[in-house]
Amino acid sequence: MSVNKEIKRVTTTSIRAMKAAGEKIAMLTGYDNSIAKALDAGGIDIILVGDSAANVFAGYETTLPITLDEMIYHAAAVVRGTKHALVLVDLPFGSYQGSVNDAYLAAVRVMKESGAQALKLEGGLEIIANIKKIVDAGIPVCGHLGLTPQSINKFGTFGVRAKEEAEAEKLKADALALQEAGCFALVLEKIPASLAAEVTAFLDIPVIGIGAGNACDGQVLVVNDMLGLTEGFKPKFLRQYLNLYTQITDAVSQYVHDVKDKSFPNENEQY
Incomplete structure (x- = not known):
């Protein structure tokens, strides 16, 4: 009699062990149950419930x-x-940048009400006290530096960050501060590959890149x-594995045709 092998949940400890073993970490965003x-069935290590849901789900x-x-x-x-x-869940803009207590209460709400295993916060030294409070409460935190989309109005562009020496040095200082504050991992977004490689090498915690080169400990999209559902968005760092937009529109067109010419449903598709 066969015995079903127990599926073990990836943890922050196993993510750190992957860096130590030289195993790359695969992360994708996800926003709904079906995806x-x-x-999960495809073997992804981390699902990031990103605040990018505002873009891809709500159209902002x-x-x-x-x-x-x-x-x-x-x-x-x-x-x-x-x-x-x-x-892993993003804390949204405005929920953690204020007081330490507000950040703590937002973090606790997400963990209690969603059942997630960890949180991601954008920023460095400016929010270190808030991160320490959350980590001290027993909540795992992943940092996020480089292009931080919640600060887009400050940056004014979605271009590559930390190309200049001053910003690169600040990013390195922020990365060390986040590690010292207890973050279990760090996301680096849209920075020069050489800088990402340097940060990945000097940090003990895993570094996961998006548009940050191949030297990072993992990648996220x-x-x-990645599935080609976002029509017309093809930045340099994106590898598109499917073209779902075209496949879906073709399928919908065929469905519309079948309904209008009365070929759907047929005799085998009715009671």
């Missing part, structure tokens, strides 16, 4: 409008669809972009 199940130009309640809704749906992947 979460597919990502930036990540700023999404609320804490909406992030909890998406995160809970993803958690219910997973057995293997570590579920927005799942809608």
Whole structure:
């Protein structure tokens, strides 16, 4: 009689062990139950419930409008669809940049109401006290430096960050501060590959890149972009593995045709 092998959940400890062993970490975003199940079945290590849901799900130009309640809704749906992947959730803009206590309360809400395993916060030294409070409460935190989309109005562009020496030095100082504050991992977005390689080498915690080169300990992409569901968005760092937009529109067109010419449903598709 066969015995079902127990599926073990990826943890922050196993993610750090992957860096130590030289095993690359695979992360994709996910926002709903159906996609979460597919990502989990595909063996993804981490599902990031990103505030990019504001862009790909709600159609906003930036990540700023999404609320804490909406992030909890998406995160809970993803958690219910997973057995293997570590579920990492973005704290949305405005929920953690203020007082230490406000950041702590937002973090606790997400963990209690979604069932996720960890949180991601954008920023460095400016929010170190807030991160320490969350980590001290027993909540794992992943940092995020480089292009931080919640600060898009400050940057004014989605271009590559830390190309100049001063910003690169600040990023390195921020990365060390985040590690010392207890972050279990760090996301680096859209920075020079050489800088990402340097940061990855001097940090003990895993570094996961998006548009940050191949030397990072892992990679993350927005799942809608990777699957070709986001029409017309093809930045240099994106590898598109499918073209779902075209496949879906073709399928819908065929369905419309079949309904209008009365070939659907046929005799085998009715009671």
